Amino acid sequence: MNGFVPLPRRDGLISYRHADGGLWGTERWGIARGADGRRVLTTHCEMEIGSDHVVRDSVISVDAAFQPCDAYVRIMNHGRLTGSGWFRFDQTHAECETFTAAEGRLSQTIPIQRPIRGFGVHALQSDAWLGADFPFEEGPGHVKFWGQNLMHSLHHLGASGPFFATTQSGLEYVGTETVTVPAGTFECRRIRLKGTTNAHPPYDMWLSTDGDHLYVKGLVEGYMASVFELEELAGAPIDEQRAPVDAA
Numbered sequence: 001m002n003g004f005v006p007l008p009r010r011d012g013l014i015s016y017r018h019a020d021g022g023l024w025g026t027e028r029w030g031i032a033r034g035a036d037g038r039r040v041l042t043t044h045c046e047m048e049i050g051s052d053h054v055v056r057d058s059v060i061s062v063d064a065a066f067q068p069c070d071a072y073v074r075i076m077n078h079g080r081l082t083g084s085g086w087f088r089f090d091q092t093h094a095e096c097e098t099f100t101a102a103e104g105r106l107s108q109t110i111p112i113q114r115p116i117r118g119f120g121v122h123a124l125q126s127d128a129w130l131g132a133d134f135p136f137e138e139g140p141g142h143v144k145f146w147g148q149n150l151m152h153s154l155h156h157l158g159a160s161g162p163f164f165a166t167t168q169s170g171l172e173y174v175g176t177e178t179v180t181v182p183a184g185t186f187e188c189r190r191i192r193l194k195g196t197t198n199a200h201p202p203y204d205m206w207l208s209t210d211g212d213h214l215y216v217k218g219l220v221e222g223y224m225a226s227v228f229e230l231e232e233l234a235g236a237p238i239d240e241q242r243a244p245v246d247a248a
Contacts, residue, residue: 005242007032010212010235012183014124016047019225024049029125031212033238037064039212043123047157049224053078054159058121066132066213068119073152073162085152085162087119094119094150098163108164110150117171120151122158124228128207128215131191134171143194145170154198156224169196179206179217183230186216210237 009032016025025047033039038061045056060071068089075082085098085106095109118130134144149169152162174190188206201222208214218228235241 007034008238008241009033010214010233010238012125012214012230012234013232014215015229015231017227017229019227024226027124029123031125031238038062038069039066039238041123041125041129043121043125045123049157052157052159054157056122056158058123058126060119060121060126062118062129065115066118066129067115071119071121071152073121073158075153075159075162077159082159083162087152087164089119094164096162096164098161100161100163102160103163106163110164112148112150115146117146117149120149122151122153124215124218127205127218128213131171131189131205131207132213134173134191136173136189138173140173140175143170143172145195156198156200167196167198169200170194174204176209177206181217181229181231183216183233186214188216211239212237
């Protein structure tokens with residue numbers, strides 16, 4: 001009898017800090033890869049900034065090309081439920097079934113054309129996966145827009161909804177840099193948000209060059225003026241780990 005082999009998995013913790021070093025939030029995440037090749041990201045985010053005290057739990061799965069397959073989001077603000085919802089994506093449509101305290105019960109179906117930039121569930125590790133499909137081979141300075149982008153909320157902390165919201169923003173590849181954070185030293189691709197449509201302040205991300213596209217560091221300017229860093233990391237790159245045998 002073969003012994004139990006857990007799914008290939010990585011786990012991490014990201015800190016959210018003001019420019020002066022004060023902690024205002026944390027994100028604990030886990031990534032696992034199933035026998036079907038899909039990666040599943042689970043995140044638990046807690047944050048308190050300005051007038052918001054947000055707790056957000058999310059699950060999103062992506063295929064081998066990091067295109068979204070399905071997702072679940074639950075949001076609380078000041079200890080009260082803001083809303084929760086389920087999202088699904090096929091090759092031509094995105095659909096959701098949600099309930100929010102402000103809007104009540106909602107059902108949406110939106111036409112899409114693959115590839116899309118991704119689905120923004122506002123967790124930082126999910127932000128990193130928005131850059132997984134970027135054509136880095138075009139070199140530093142290249143900017144790509146995907147057209148209509150889908151998110152669960154236009155609120156900068158993802159504190160509204162959840163339901164489908166759209167933006168037209170793209171990404172710019174700044175270059176490759178070596179970055180040291182509390183979790184270690186990583187070779188990273190630096191990307192920058194471009195053409196935001198929801199007044200998001202300037203935002204740069206440093207993503208690992210391994211196949212997991214980990215969120216290593218982020219820097220946001222403007223009223224948020226914060227730095228985000230990977231504090232803890234467990235597990236080798238998922239593609240290097242032994243996968244369980246699919247009994248089917």
